[in-house]
Amino acid sequence: xxxxxxxxxxxxxxxxxxxxxxxxxxxxxxxxxxxxxxxxxxxxxxxxxxxxxxxxxxxxxxxxxxxxxxxxxxxxxxxxxxxxxxxxxxxxxxxxxxxxxxxxxxxxxxxxx
Amino acid sequence: xxxxxxxxxxxxxxxxxxxxxxxxxxxxxxxxxxxxxxxxxxxxxxxxxxxxxxxxxxxxxxxxxxxxxxxxxxxxxxxxxxxxxxxxxxxxxxxxxxxxxxxxxxxxxxxxxx
Numbered sequence: 001x002x003x004x005x006x007x008x009x010x011x012x013x014x015x016x017x018x019x020x021x022x023x024x025x026x027x028x029x030x031x032x033x034x035x036x037x038x039x040x041x042x043x044x045x046x047x048x049x050x051x052x053x054x055x056x057x058x059x060x061x062x063x064x065x066x067x068x069x070x071x072x073x074x075x076x077x078x079x080x081x082x083x084x085x086x087x088x089x090x091x092x093x094x095x096x097x098x099x100x101x102x103x104x105x106x107x108x109x110x111x112x113x
Numbered sequence: 114x115x116x117x118x119x120x121x122x123x124x125x126x127x128x129x130x131x132x133x134x135x136x137x138x139x140x141x142x143x144x145x146x147x148x149x150x151x152x153x154x155x156x157x158x159x160x161x162x163x164x165x166x167x168x169x170x171x172x173x174x175x176x177x178x179x180x181x182x183x184x185x186x187x188x189x190x191x192x193x194x195x196x197x198x199x200x201x202x203x204x205x206x207x208x209x210x211x212x213x214x215x216x217x218x219x220x221x222x223x224x225x226x227x
Binding site for chain 1: 117144153154155156157158161163201203205207209213214215216217218219220221223
């Protein structure tokens with residue numbers, strides 16, 4: 001069965017630095033990969049989506065890369081701020097129709113002053 | 114603002130006592146999902162509706178059922194909650210169609226089983 005691996009250890013970085021989060025998966029590549037932010041006790045919020053034929057996607061301070069050879073996606077937050085502190089989930093869409101997502105467990109990011 | 118609403122935000126039920134969680138949406142999306150999320154775990158899809166078509170995940174226990182009386186509302190029924198069913202239950206919606214679609218989540222209902 002498909003496995004999604006995100007670093008279970010919290011990532012602590014200093015304000016202003018770039019945070020890089022990793023999402024690795026096994027077996028076959030998804031058609032699409034999405035990243036979500038989840039704050040404690042809240043539902044996930046969509047951030048970015050990248051297709052399998054795209055190498056990189058950007059939105060403001062966020063950047064996502066997708067390497068189907070390495071079976072890995074990297075999620076970058078540049079000029080990080082304490083307000084960026086949250087858990088970040090990657091989600092894989094194998095259906096191509098966007099109807100079902102398989103989520104990773106997420107990585108907790110803490111941005112310190 | 115268009116949104117996904119879940120009620121109640123916190124629900125306490127007794128072991129074995131049926132409970133219903135509700136979700137409504139103003140986005141007019143035709144796909145609605147129910148996820149279970151336990152502490153530090155990934156959201157786990159229980160089932161989803163594509164319009165009126167119900168799609169159950171193979172490993173969703175029979176104890177969990179769902180109803181979607183119209184486009185806007187969807188309910189999660191837990192017939193006989195066990196202690197292991199204590200979790201956050203998340204409702205989400207998306208537009209169906211060709212290509213990827215992001216999902217819009219509600220704030221969740223935290224279920225406690227005593």
